[in-house]
Structures are given as structure tokens and as C-alpha cells.
Amino acid sequence: METFYGTLHGLGNGDGPLSVGIQFDGGRVRMWSDRRRLGSWDLADVRVRRESIFRFVLVVDDMEFRFSPDDPSGFAESVDVEIDLTTEEKPRFGLAQRIRQIEAT
Numbered sequence: 001m002e003t004f005y006g007t008l009h010g011l012g013n014g015d016g017p018l019s020v021g022i023q024f025d026g027g028r029v030r031m032w033s034d035r036r037r038l039g040s041w042d043l044a045d046v047r048v049r050r051e052s053i054f055r056f057v058l059v060v061d062d063m064e065f066r067f068s069p070d071d072p073s074g075f076a077e078s079v080d081v082e083i084d085l086t087t088e089e090k091p092r093f094g095l096a097q098r099i100r101q102i103e104a105t
Contacts, residue, residue: 001023001024001025001026002023002024002025002074002078003021003022003023003024004021004022004023004069004070004071004074004075004078005019005020005021005022005069005070006019006020006022006067006068006069006070006075007019007020007067007068008020008031008033008065008066008067008068009065009066009068010063010064010065010066018033019033019034020032020033020038020067021033022067022069022075024043024078024079027042027043027044028040028041028042028043029041029042029043029046029060039060041060041061045060045061046058046059046060047059048079048081049081050076050081051066053072054068054072055067055068055072056068056069056072056075056076056079056081
């Protein structure tokens with residue numbers, strides 16, 4: 001059983017942000033906020049894609065949510081999502097570009 005905590009935003013409907021817990025237990029995904037249960041789904045019915053290194057999009061019952069876990073790499077491993085650090089896209093803080101500049105000198 002793995003549990004991840006983070007922030008959840010609804011995409012397109014303005015829901016959130018909510019502090020949530022997401023738990024992977026066997027073939028189930030459970031989600032809650034504080035003491036309120038948000039839902040429980042079969043793992044096969046939940047799709048996860050990486051939006052950035054720090055954010056993921058969860059698609060549940062044809063609704064999309066942006067999840068920013070406290071442990072993005074652990075979450076990615078748990079849901080078998082690869083984080084590509086070699087992308088040409090500009091990183092959030094420009095760290096990759098600064099490292100490339102240093103390596104080039």
C-alpha cells in the first residue's frame with residue numbers, strides 16, 4: 001500500500017485546490033481530503049499522464065484533475081510514469097539551462 005499527499009486541482013471546472021491523499025492499494029485507487037472521502041476506483045479505470053516534472057494529470061470518470069504530489073518521483077514510479085529530464089522545454093526554474101552553460105565553459 002502506497003500513499004501520496006499533495007494538491008489537487010480540477011481542470012476546466014475550477015475545482016480546488018484541495019490538499020489530498022491518494023492511496024494505491026492492490027487494484028484500487030482511493031482519494032480523500034481531510035476526513036472526507038472523494039472516491040475509490042479500480043486502478044484500470046484511472047489514467048495518469050505527466051504534465052511536468054512536478055505535476056500529473058489524473059483522468060477519473062471522464063474528469064481531469066491536476067495533482068502535484070509532495071513526492072513526484074515516488075508517485076511517478078508508483079503509477080509507472082516516466083519523467084523525462086532531457087526535454088527541451090524550459091524548466092520551471094531554468095536550472096537545466098544553467099547547468100548546460102556551466103558544463104560548456
